[in-house]
Amino acid sequence: MASKDSKDTPKEKKTESPAPESVFVNRELSWLAFNERVLLEAADASVPLLERLKFLMIYQSNLEEFYRVRIGILTHRALLQPEKPDPLSGLLPDAQISEVLRVTREQQALMESIWKSIREELKANRVDVLDFKKISKVDELMSKKLFGDIRDLLFPKIIGTDQALPFLWSGESNIIAFLGRGTEQKLCIIPIHRIPAYLSFEIDGCQKIVLTAHLVRHFLPLLLKKETVIQSAIVEVTRNADVFLEDVEDHADEDLRHKVSTMLTKRRREMPVRVRIYGKLSDVARALLIKKLRIPDSRVFSQNIPFDLSFRSCIGGPAGLRYEERRPARDLGLKKGEYFAYIDRHDLLMSFPFQSMLSFVDLIYEAADDPEVLSIKITLYRMSGSSKIAAALAYAADRGKDVLCLLELRARFDEQNNIDYSEMLEDAGCRVIYGLPEHKVHSKLCVITRRRGGDLSRVTQVGTGNYNEVTGEQYTDLSLITAREDVGREAEAVFAALSEGELPPEMQSLWIAPLSFKTRVYEYLDREIAKGENGRVAIKVNALNNLEMMNKLIECSQAGVKVELFIRGICSLRPGVPGLTENITVSSVVGRWLEHSRVYSFGEGEEQRLFLGSGDLLNRNLERRVEAFIEVVTPDTRAQINRVLEALRADREKSRRMLPDGSYVRDKGGEGTSSQEALYRYFSARKVSVNDPPEGSGGKAPAEEAPRSAFLQWLRGLIH
Numbered sequence: 001m002a003s004k005d006s007k008d009t010p011k012e013k014k015t016e017s018p019a020p021e022s023v024f025v026n027r028e029l030s031w032l033a034f035n036e037r038v039l040l041e042a043a044d045a046s047v048p049l050l051e052r053l054k055f056l057m058i059y060q061s062n063l064e065e066f067y068r069v070r071i072g073i074l075t076h077r078a079l080l081q082p083e084k085p086d087p088l089s090g091l092l093p094d095a096q097i098s099e100v101l102r103v104t105r106e107q108q109a110l111m112e113s114i115w116k117s118i119r120e121e122l123k124a125n126r127v128d129v130l131d132f133k134k135i136s137k138v139d140e141l142m143s144k145k146l147f148g149d150i151r152d153l154l155f156p157k158i159i160g161t162d163q164a165l166p167f168l169w170s171g172e173s174n175i176i177a178f179l180g181r182g183t184e185q186k187l188c189i190i191p192i193h194r195i196p197a198y199l200s201f202e203i204d205g206c207q208k209i210v211l212t213a214h215l216v217r218h219f220l221p222l223l224l225k226k227e228t229v230i231q232s233a234i235v236e237v238t239r240n241a242d243v244f245l246e247d248v249e250d251h252a253d254e255d256l257r258h259k260v261s262t263m264l265t266k267r268r269r270e271m272p273v274r275v276r277i278y279g280k281l282s283d284v285a286r287a288l289l290i291k292k293l294r295i296p297d298s299r300v301f302s303q304n305i306p307f308d309l310s311f312r313s314c315i316g317g318p319a320g321l322r323y324e325e326r327r328p329a330r331d332l333g334l335k336k337g338e339y340f341a342y343i344d345r346h347d348l349l350m351s352f353p354f355q356s357m358l359s360f361v362d363l364i365y366e367a368a369d370d371p372e373v374l375s376i377k378i379t380l381y382r383m384s385g386s387s388k389i390a391a392a393l394a395y396a397a398d399r400g401k402d403v404l405c406l407l408e409l410r411a412r413f414d415e416q417n418n419i420d421y422s423e424m425l426e427d428a429g430c431r432v433i434y435g436l437p438e439h440k441v442h443s444k445l446c447v448i449t450r451r452r453g454g455d456l457s458r459v460t461q462v463g464t465g466n467y468n469e470v471t472g473e474q475y476t477d478l479s480l481i482t483a484r485e486d487v488g489r490e491a492e493a494v495f496a497a498l499s500e501g502e503l504p505p506e507m508q509s510l511w512i513a514p515l516s517f518k519t520r521v522y523e524y525l526d527r528e529i530a531k532g533e534n535g536r537v538a539i540k541v542n543a544l545n546n547l548e549m550m551n552k553l554i555e556c557s558q559a560g561v562k563v564e565l566f567i568r569g570i571c572s573l574r575p576g577v578p579g580l581t582e583n584i585t586v587s588s589v590v591g592r593w594l595e596h597s598r599v600y601s602f603g604e605g606e607e608q609r610l611f612l613g614s615g616d617l618l619n620r621n622l623e624r625r626v627e628a629f630i631e632v633v634t635p636d637t638r639a640q641i642n643r644v645l646e647a648l649r650a651d652r653e654k655s656r657r658m659l660p661d662g663s664y665v666r667d668k669g670g671e672g673t674s675s676q677e678a679l680y681r682y683f684s685a686r687k688v689s690v691n692d693p694p695e696g697s698g699g700k701a702p703a704e705e706a707p708r709s710a711f712l713q714w715l716r717g718l719i720h
Contacts, residue, residue, distance in 0.1 A: 023554070023580050025572045025662045026089035027545045028070055028096055032103045034569040035062050037590045037656060037664060039107060043114045046671075049121050050312055050321045051592070056114060057309045063104070064171065064238060067274045071100060072242030075273055087547055088572050101298055108303060115305040126206045127315055129306075132218040138203060143210055146199050147219045154216060154223060156190045165189065165292045170239035170270075173213045173307055177220055177232035178285050188224060190216060192234075198311040209311045217279065233279030236307050237293065240270040275300045276307060323592055326680055328356035328473055333687030339363045340370065340450075343459055345694045348481040349637040351644075352465065353593055354683035357472035360461070360479065361388045367448045367459075368396035374456075375402035377495045378446040379628075383421055384470040390421055394428035403430040406498055408441045433499055436626070439514070441498065443628035444479075444614045447491035458488025462510070462630040464597040464612055475596035476676065478612050478644075480630055480637065484509070487630060494628070504626065513615050513627035518549070520629075524602040524609060525552050528561045531603075535561030538601040538645050543570035544617040557583040566648045568595040570618070576660040586658035589651060591676045599641060600629070610641050634695045643682055647675035 025033075041047055042055035077084065078093035085092050091099065119129055130139055157166055158179065166189055168174055175190040192213045199210045213234045220229045272295045281289065281302075290297055315321070332355060334342055339362065342348065350359060367373045376396055383390055397403040407422045409415055422432050435441040444463035449456055465477030486509040494512055497504040506516035528535030537556060544550065544565065550573045556563050563584040565571065575584040589595050600611040613629025615621035632641050648655070652670025659665060 023574050023577050024088035024547075024550065025574060026086055026091060026096060026099070027570055027572055028074070028100050029089075029103065030545070030570045030572055030662075031066060031070070032100065032107070033662070033664065034588065034590075035059055035066070036107055036110075037588060038062060039111060039114065041590055042118070043110070048320060048322050049118065049125065050315060050317070051323055052114075053118055053122075053309060053312045056111070056118065056305075057312065059111065060305075060307070060309065067238045068170070068241035071097060071273045072240035072270070074100075075240060075271075076242055088545070098298075105301070108301065112304050122315075125317055125321065127209065127317065128206055129209045129211070129311070130214070132214055139208060142201050142203070142208070143215055144219065144222075146201070146210055147215055147222065150195050150199075150212065150216075151223065153195045154190055155194075156188050156224060158186050158188045158227070161185055161187060161288060163187075168235070168237045168293075169193070170237060170241075173234055173236050175213065175217050175220070175232060176235045176289065177217075177224070178230045178281075179224065179227040181228065181230065185230070186227075188220075188227070190223075192216065197308045198314065200311070200314055207315065209314070211306050211308070211311065213278075213308070214306070231279075231281055231285055233277050233281050234307065235278075235289070236276045237272045238274040238276070240273050242270075271295075273299065277302045278304070278307065326353075326592070326684075328353050329684040329686075330356045330358060331687065332356075332359045333689055334359070334362075336362045336366050338690040339366050340459065342688060342690045342692070343481055343483050344457075346688070346692060347484075347632075347634045347637050348688065349632070349640050350479040350481070351597075351640070351679065351683040352475065352477045352479070353473045354476075354680045355686070357467075357469050358388065360467070360481075361392050361469075363448075363459075363461075363481070364389065364392035364396060368392065368399045368401060370450070372450040372452060373401055373448060374451055375404065375449045376446070377404040377406075377449075377492070378467070379406045379408070379441055379443050380418070380421070380467060381408045381442055381444070382466040382468050382471070383417065384468045385417065387421065387467075388469050389467045390425060393430055394425060397425075397429035404495060404499070405430050405432050406434070406441055406495070407432055408435040410435060410440055436498070436501060436503065438624070439503065440620075440625050442614055442621070442625040443494075443512070445491060445494060445628045447488055447495065449488075449492070457483065458485065458492065459483050460487045460491045460630075462487075462613060462628050464599075464614055471594075475594045476679075478597045478599070478641070480612060480632060482630070484633075498626070509631070511611065511613065511627075511629035513621060513625060513629075514623050517615060517627055517629065518622045521549070521600065522552060524600075525556055528602055529556055529559045531561070533560035535559065536602075536604045536608075537561055538564040538566070538599075539617070540566040540595075540597060540599040540645070540648065541616040542568045542596060542598070545570055545572040546617050546619050546622050549617050549622070553584060554580050557581050564645075564649070566595075566645075571658060574660050574662050575658055581660075587648070587651075587655045588658070588664060589648065589655045589675060591654035591674060593676055597644070599644060601641075601645060608638075608642075610638055612641065636695055640683075640686075644675075644679060647678045647682075650678070651675035 038055055039059045042052045042059065074093045074097050078097065082093060086096060122129060130143065172191065172193040174192060177188040179186045179188055195212050197212060199212060201208050217232050217234060220232055272293055275293055275295055277300065290300055364376065367376055376393065393403050393405060405425050407418055409418050426432050444465060446461040448459045459481060461479060461481045463477060463479040465471065465475055490507045490510045494504040503515060504512040511517045511520045525537065528537050535556065544567055553563055553573060557580065561583060565584060565586045567586060568588055571586050573581065575581050575586045598613055598615060602609045610632040611629050612632060613627060615625065615627030621627055632638050651673050652667045653672065653674040654676065656664040656666045
């Protein structure tokens with residue numbers, strides 16, 4: 001089903017690349033390189049021990065999602081378009097999958113080595129993750145008691161070797177045991193998801209961690225007293241999550257919530273894309289298991305690291321095992337009741353997690369209680385499980401405000417959470433609408449409309465990250481709030497279009513993807529190209545793989561423009577390639593917090609133009625999502641954004657440089673240069689006051705006044 005104005009949607013151009021394939025990196029392999037940088041943090045001796053364990057958890061979680069989504073997509077492509085190559089690397093789908101499997105196996109060896117080191121250091125700190133292959137008699141007795149406590153929660157299912165396996169849900173561990181001997185051999189399957197992932201006890205001041213899957217496997221003879229256990233293993237299946245609404249549309253009614261719920265049910269039963277095995281199985285047993293799971297042997301991984309490392313949360317120990325506490329600064333300097341008075345005279349920039357997202361929640365409550373406020377409109381993509389922002393919006397609706405929530409139900413893996421919130425917000429009196437059929441609404445946009453005398457005024461917020469208090473303490477993000485009327489009117493127009501099921505039209509003060517984002521970035525890149533060696537570009541995003549955009553950046557480099565790319569994850573463009581990207585640098589920060597903010601800088605000094613917003617430079621952000629960007633124009637907010645860029649340039653501690661061959665290296669001697677620590681010190685100490693004098697820029701963009709409306713543009717044209 002197409003949106004009403006789908007005919008106006010920009011189509012993906014079949015641009016011939018002026019650069020050879022050697023300058024590009026396959027998207028999937030670039031992502032694996034990013035995840036390896038996460039893994040290397042787990043190996044970094046300067047990182048506290050429990051934080052290293054956390055990075056190991058993140059690495060495994062990232063890889064699980066990668067297989068569910070990206071390998072799911074490639075598996076479909078291999079079936080439907082087997083001869084269609086990747087435009088960047090020239091690899092066919094099957095070849096891409098083979099490369100992913102090869103790199104994953106290489107990384108697994110590093111992962112297991114890191115786990116072994118962490119486990120030994122935990123034991124040295126009196127935290128023992130029990131190894132049932134070499135367990136003491138005392139630990140055996142205590143473990144046996146724990147097994148007795150959970151025994152009634154275990155439900156073994158025994159089948160013949162000629163019978164089909166019971167369905168194994170994605171991401172859930174199962175014990176699979178081979179029973180009996182010779183022709184009487186049977187299989188036993190025991191799901192583990194009904195019991196806690198770990199248990200613990202203490203002996204002589206030493207904390208003992210018992211992983212329950214391993215506990216059950218060890219005591220199988222006690223559970224299956226009438227059977228002979230020949231061999232066993234812990235098995236976990238990863239299933240394809242590449243399921244779209246189109247797959248279920250013919251079997252659902254017109255209610256989108258119902259369609260998404262149906263999609264979630266279908267996703268859980270999709271084909272396996274990976275199987276992990278913990279434990280030694282004979283070649284015959286392994287082959288039988290693989291046959292029953294209907295998966296190629298190449299996608300089966302035997303590993304010696306537990307699938308679930310969540311026991312980290314129960315470990316105490318000295319403070320030195322964790323990062324020094326860094327709480328978001330709760331006091332921005334404004335109290336509830338002062339936000340509008342400040343924002344009417346100043347743009348306000350907030351930086352998370354160094355400052356608290358609860359300041360934005362306070363703004364919503366202030367709007368709810370302000371008799372001049374008529375409406376609040378907001379786009380919601382991912383919310384926390386107990387969202388303070390949702391509660392504030394519900395409160396505003398109860399106070400008689402017109403609250404419009406655009407809730408994107410298709411935020412991957414948050415679909416059920418968003419379905420639940422859509423129902424709650426509707427019950428609270430909010431109007432709830434959903435994303436467009438062919439475009440996810442990924443923007444972070446909020447507009448508050450007030451009646452002031454006989455006029456309307458608006459306060460608009462544009463951010464780089466979700467309205468989520470939990471990730472607001474884990475991700476680095478930026479949020480700009482302004483009372484600029486040109487921005488407010490365009491924000492209202494965005495919601496008007498989305499309410500009609502249409503893509504927002506091209507705008508001036510706001511860049512709204514897909515119709516007015518890529519073209520505006522090209523426009524500013526062309527301005528820098530015209531300056532030649534005096535041109536300057538700095539872009540901070542999470543990912544880059546759009547071929548047209550990379551070709552434009554190559555054009556910048558060939559013109560002599562200095563291009564700095566700060567890209568946390570996927571970067572499909574190699575820097576420093578002679579004649580092509582020799583004026584481009586790429587760096588990636590992986591540290592305590594997940595880098596998530598997006599900043600675009602063109603030029604320098606008084607001519608510099610700065611923008612922030614929700615979109616990366618991936619194909620999906622440029623073509624298939626609604627994203628929102630705003631220019632940063634006041635001296636104070638511009639200084640803060642430039643402080644972010646300066647900190648990234650100076651980082652030698654947590655930043656790695658990409659080399660021309662696509663590999664990453666960390667410069668030596670960078671202790672004390674962490675950009676995240678520098679920005680925490682800077683932003684957590686910043687406060688504003690409602691009595692601060694207005695800034696001199698008057699909200700105008702440097703060197704060029706931002707057009708305020710189509711009428712003013714027409715009038716200015718007549719004058720000139």
